Amino acid sequence: MHMSDALISPAVGGTMWVAAAGLVGYSARKMRHCLDSSRVPLMGVMGAFVFAAQMVNFTIPGTGSSGHLGGGLLLAILLGPSAGLITIASILTVQAMLFADGGLLALGSNIINMGFFPCFIAYPLVYLPLVGKKPGRGRIAIAATLAAVLGLQLGALGVVTETTMSGIADLPFAKFLLLMLPIHLAIGLVEGLATTAVVSFVWQARPDVLELADSPGDGRGRLGSVAVCLLVAAIVTGGVVSWFASTRPDGLEWSVAGVTGKAELAESTDGLHGALKRAQERTALLPDYDFAKTQEPARGGQAPAPEESSLGQWFAPSAGTTVSGLLGGGITLILVFLIGWALRRRAASAPSA
Amino acid sequence: MADIDSRMAEIGWLDRLASRDTPLHRIDPRAKLLTTLAFIVAVLSYGKYQLAPLMPLAIYPAVLIALGDVPLKFIARKLLIVSPFAIFVGLFNPLLDRQTMLTVGPLEISGGWVSYASILMRFVLTVSATLALVAGTGIHNVCRGLERLGVPSVFTVQVLLLYRYLFVLVNEGARMSRARALRSAGSRGMGLRVLGAMLGSLLLRTLDRAQRVHAAMCCRGFDGHVRTIEALRLRARDAAFLVGWLGVLALLRAFDLAGLLGAIATGGGR
Amino acid sequence: MSHHLVEAKDVHYSYSDGTQAMCGVSFRITHGESVAVVGANGAGKSTLLQHLSGCLLPGGGTVRIGDTLLTRKTLAIVRRTVGMVFQDPDDQLFMPTVWADVAFGPINLGLPADQVRSRVEHALETVGMSHVAGRPPYRLSGGEKRAVSIATVLSMDPSILVMDEPTSNLDPRARRRLIELLGTFTHTKIIATHDLDMAMELCGRTIVLSQGRIAADGPTADILRDESILAPCGLEKPLSLQGCPICSRQKR
Numbered sequence: 001m002h003m004s005d006a007l008i009s010p011a012v013g014g015t016m017w018v019a020a021a022g023l024v025g026y027s028a029r030k031m032r033h034c035l036d037s038s039r040v041p042l043m044g045v046m047g048a049f050v051f052a053a054q055m056v057n058f059t060i061p062g063t064g065s066s067g068h069l070g071g072g073l074l075l076a077i078l079l080g081p082s083a084g085l086i087t088i089a090s091i092l093t094v095q096a097m098l099f100a101d102g103g104l105l106a107l108g109s110n111i112i113n114m115g116f117f118p119c120f121i122a123y124p125l126v127y128l129p130l131v132g133k134k135p136g137r138g139r140i141a142i143a144a145t146l147a148a149v150l151g152l153q154l155g156a157l158g159v160v161t162e163t164t165m166s167g168i169a170d171l172p173f174a175k176f177l178l179l180m181l182p183i184h185l186a187i188g189l190v191e192g193l194a195t196t197a198v199v200s201f202v203w204q205a206r207p208d209v210l211e212l213a214d215s216p217g218d219g220r221g222r223l224g225s226v227a228v229c230l231l232v233a234a235i236v237t238g239g240v241v242s243w244f245a246s247t248r249p250d251g252l253e254w255s256v257a258g259v260t261g262k263a264e265l266a267e268s269t270d271g272l273h274g275a276l277k278r279a280q281e282r283t284a285l286l287p288d289y290d291f292a293k294t295q296e297p298a299r300g301g302q303a304p305a306p307e308e309s310s311l312g313q314w315f316a317p318s319a320g321t322t323v324s325g326l327l328g329g330g331i332t333l334i335l336v337f338l339i340g341w342a343l344r345r346r347a348a349s350a351p352s353a
Numbered sequence: 354m355a356d357i358d359s360r361m362a363e364i365g366w367l368d369r370l371a372s373r374d375t376p377l378h379r380i381d382p383r384a385k386l387l388t389t390l391a392f393i394v395a396v397l398s399y400g401k402y403q404l405a406p407l408m409p410l411a412i413y414p415a416v417l418i419a420l421g422d423v424p425l426k427f428i429a430r431k432l433l434i435v436s437p438f439a440i441f442v443g444l445f446n447p448l449l450d451r452q453t454m455l456t457v458g459p460l461e462i463s464g465g466w467v468s469y470a471s472i473l474m475r476f477v478l479t480v481s482a483t484l485a486l487v488a489g490t491g492i493h494n495v496c497r498g499l500e501r502l503g504v505p506s507v508f509t510v511q512v513l514l515l516y517r518y519l520f521v522l523v524n525e526g527a528r529m530s531r532a533r534a535l536r537s538a539g540s541r542g543m544g545l546r547v548l549g550a551m552l553g554s555l556l557l558r559t560l561d562r563a564q565r566v567h568a569a570m571c572c573r574g575f576d577g578h579v580r581t582i583e584a585l586r587l588r589a590r591d592a593a594f595l596v597g598w599l600g601v602l603a604l605l606r607a608f609d610l611a612g613l614l615g616a617i618a619t620g621g622g623r
Numbered sequence: 624m625s626h627h628l629v630e631a632k633d634v635h636y637s638y639s640d641g642t643q644a645m646c647g648v649s650f651r652i653t654h655g656e657s658v659a660v661v662g663a664n665g666a667g668k669s670t671l672l673q674h675l676s677g678c679l680l681p682g683g684g685t686v687r688i689g690d691t692l693l694t695r696k697t698l699a700i701v702r703r704t705v706g707m708v709f710q711d712p713d714d715q716l717f718m719p720t721v722w723a724d725v726a727f728g729p730i731n732l733g734l735p736a737d738q739v740r741s742r743v744e745h746a747l748e749t750v751g752m753s754h755v756a757g758r759p760p761y762r763l764s765g766g767e768k769r770a771v772s773i774a775t776v777l778s779m780d781p782s783i784l785v786m787d788e789p790t791s792n793l794d795p796r797a798r799r800r801l802i803e804l805l806g807t808f809t810h811t812k813i814i815a816t817h818d819l820d821m822a823m824e825l826c827g828r829t830i831v832l833s834q835g836r837i838a839a840d841g842p843t844a845d846i847l848r849d850e851s852i853l854a855p856c857g858l859e860k861p862l863s864l865q866g867c868p869i870c871s872r873q874k875r
Binding site for chain 2: 004005006007008009010013014024025028031032036037038040041042043044045046047048049051052053055069078086087089090091093094096097098099100103104105163167168169170171172176194196197198200201202205206209323324325326327328329330331332333335336337339340341342343344
């Protein structure tokens with residue numbers, strides 16, 4: 001579920017970073033309004049709890065496999081959306097640093113996928129209305145399960161959208177979505193069951209605990225939802241724009257050409273293209289082994305979508321993946337290794353000042 | 354259970370690495386954070402079929418690893434056990450993109466394999482740089498750096514408290530898990546009801562602990578804000594590290610070193 | 624020296640679930656006294672300590688620390704005067720490093736940075752923990768954690784030290800070191816404990832709590848020798864007063 005640095009483009013990662021930073025800042029400001037100093041240790045220790053709980057595997061009923069708690073929804077239920085979001089963001093940050101789960105640039109996406117959706121969508125729009133004023137075992141179970149499923153489906157949608165927009169992975173949007181949604185339906189059900197189990201235990205043992213969450217029903221909450229909607233709009237537009245701008249220049253060109261009826265932009269990029277191609281030709285000293293992407297359709301009936309082959313074409317001249325390039329890359333890797341080795345020896349022999 | 358212990362052992366290893374004193378540790382965390390971010394952006398800014406130009410960028414994690422004296426075994430193990438999402442999703446590339454991009458003698462390599470190799474390269478580069486950064490800085494100093502770079506302290510304090518109590522709570526959780534395992538007569542997994550009760554009681558204990566921690570904070574004058582007077586000073590050497598690396602990254606991004614070297618090598622070979 | 628005075632008058636407290644934890648506790652502790660608070664589990668020791676350190680406000684009756692009556696308004700003053708050492712050092716040491724933890728209190732007092740530094744240094748030196756200043760608290764041994772916990776309180780320069788089970792979970796040598804350390808302090812000390820031998824060594828006076836009431840209050844040597852006081856409160860004579868276990872078994 002963690003988005004990975006390896007699959008994300010700087011534009012998408014950057015956009016999501018800005019969105020996540022805005023969300024954390026918004027939540028932090030909202031927390032300052034209901035300042036209760038006991039929340040500081042509460043959130044920290046709860047974050048550690050979810051982190052620890054994630055390490056406990058349990059058996060999924062009816063199957064032999066095991067799962068673990070995700071925690072976003074649970075944190076929202078126990079702490080409220082703002083505190084829940086900050087806590088899940090801190091969990092994701094620590095995971096990115098300790099386990100390299102996700103990654104530093106993908107952190108923004110992960111905060112949105114695993115924090116924003118459960119805390120600001122699933123919790124207020126599904127869990128709260130369903131659980132009502134008087135929770136009971138059944139209500140908690142239904143509300144938590146549905147909210148967890150929705151949260152994870154949205155999260156999966158986020159992962160798919162961000163991955164396809166980044167354009168590093170080849171899986172087309174629809175196929176990827178068809179792959180991810182059922183998997184996350186199962187994960188969501190498990191998450192729902194686990195959340196239900198914990199929340200109903202707490203509800204029986206210490207019902208007062210469930211009242212710790214800050215109520216989103218006050219006036220500020222409404223302002224908050226406006227801000228959240230704006231944020232979503234910003235993410236979507238920012239994401240779409242960066243998608244076109246970064247990974248589908250042909251799409252941008254096409255739409256620009258479609259709008260203006262001219263192809264000036266395309267020509268000018270063609271010029272750049274040509275220059276790059278000439279540079280490529282000049283530097284390529286192994287013409288036989290050179291870049292030779294054929295334009296034949298792929299074998300096995302797995303014909304790529306038309307825009308994908310044009311995408312390949314687009315990247316082709318500047319791709320720089322040639323045998324001689326790879327050879328050069330190999331040489332640099334060896335050099336890098338030697339430099340690292342020498343540096344380490346020097347560092348080891350130098351007295352630590 | 355076993356995986357809890359091994360994951361905690363991993364964290365402990367990283368934590369011990371982070372608490373040493375090496376040339377990398379002595380660099381200001383802000384400089385390291387910014388260069389690492391710039392590095393990651395640089396790596397990810399290449400097109401999906403650009404494999405060779407990525408390779409010279411390995412110099413950054415290599416230097417971090419060397420300066421921080423980070424064991425290669427540590428990085429390698431982390432790379433192997435880290436979340437397989439990218440590796441899994443990337444596997445579709447060779448399946449979907451079968452157009453031949455590269456021919457080496459009789460061998461035809463499809464664009465999918467090239468882009469998959471590029472994904473793996475990105476993965477190795479970004480993960481090793483991140484791990485080397487943390488192993489050579491420590492979570493505490495990373496957070497201090499983040500705070501100085503303008504991240505709200507509400508957030509960094511959360512990260513630090515989480516990290517602090519992780520060690521306490523995982524121990525508590527592992528004890529409970531062990532107690533359950535000892536009394537469950539060899540049955541492998543744990544049912545949901547047991548999980549609910551176990552995590553539930555761990556949660557209640559956690560809430561009690563939060564109250565006690567809060568009491569302990571209040572007894573020492575806590576008013577909702579965690580302050581610190583540990584100053585960070587950006588010295589000439591930190592600035593040099595930052596500027597130097599930004600320059601190197603910019604140069605590597607602008608000029609295809611791998612291509613040049615390859616051209617020289619093959620040219621010389623002819 | 625009236626600011627070192629600790630006085631409780633008819634203190635009552637019940638928790639939100641209705642448990643009566645304090646029912647009319649009164650005592651007066653004067654400057655420099657070292658008092659052990661003993662009693663079975665659930666006798667109300669921790670609740671009493673929380674009143675003395677300004678973590679709880681009395682439900683009825685009054686608590687006076689020095690010249691200050693404990694109220695919501697005076698919490699800050701009381702907390703500055705009283706240093707509370709919690710039972711579990713993991714609750715007390717919440718900052719990322721020992722140094723930052725010991726500095727937490729002085730910084731909150733609003734002291735200038737150089738004064739904070741000298742206080743931290745001094746406190747760590749007093750408990751003999753200067754060498755672990757840069758370490759994170761989770762990488763300390765039980766004894767080190769306890770000593771650092773005490774340093775975090777000493778750095779606030781309190782006049783009164785309140786401690787909850789300072790010798791629990793310590794190995795014998797760490798316990799011995801801690802007792803020696805506490806013996807060097809001139810503060811007024813109030814120590815809740817099950818370690819009656821430590822009470823014998825450190826505290827001239829003992830207060831016995833039973834079910835939220837004071838069952839006995841007097842010189843430690845007298846009280847801990849008196850089975851008629853100890854037995855009904857779920858306590859036993861300290862080992863040091865029980866005679867040699869090997870010799871006494873031979874007599875039987």
